[in-house]
Amino acid sequence: MKRLGKLITGRARLAAVVAAAVVVAGCRPAGDGRVVYPSPSTAPGRTAAAPIGGVAALARAEWTRASLISARLEPMGRITAVTVHHEGSAEGDDDTGLGDVAARLRRIRASHLDRLHAGDIGYHYVIDRAGRVWECRPIEYQGAHAGNGEANRGNIGICVLGNFERQELTEEQKTSLATLLVRLMREHGIGADRVYTHREIKKKFGLTPTLCPGRNLQLYMDQLRRGPLRVVR
């Protein structure tokens, strides 16, 4: 499978990445909040043509059939912010097979249920090392990622797989993250000043400091917000 993101950008410069992001950000949510996929080749269920480069997201059903624990969930309410995380795993594994990533998402979900007493995986989206975007917690529900209920309110959580204290983002991850951010900012009217990293949102709410999202992802976010994300309307 040749990766679409690679075709679009290869190792293109940041401006080109975001230009592509703006183009593909044309996909809009349907009335029920589900993403409308621009072409059958990128629809979920066709895992052989799993979307790369953030064109569309793999549905939750691609990695779990587990039910949400609704007693532990709150409705999302009005969306006003996005927060970006890294996985921060000690091993920093680079598996990109669909089955490997799906298992990794199930492990993250299990840890969030256990550690955070969460009703589901805490993030709304995960971007794997191949740049695929995976739908995680349904957007209708408030996330469990930012630090406390107040910080999570109206705040979409995106986790990029890897440990960016010591790994670099792949080019596919950069493209997908820029694309997803542009799409979410447009859909929900979020300005660049409301696109946070985990360490920033924790600071804003006076919570315990964290290294998340790791220095390399923090640098990339700084770069995106200084430039291309500032002009997203």
Ligand SMILES: [Zn+2]
């Ligand atoms: Zn985090």
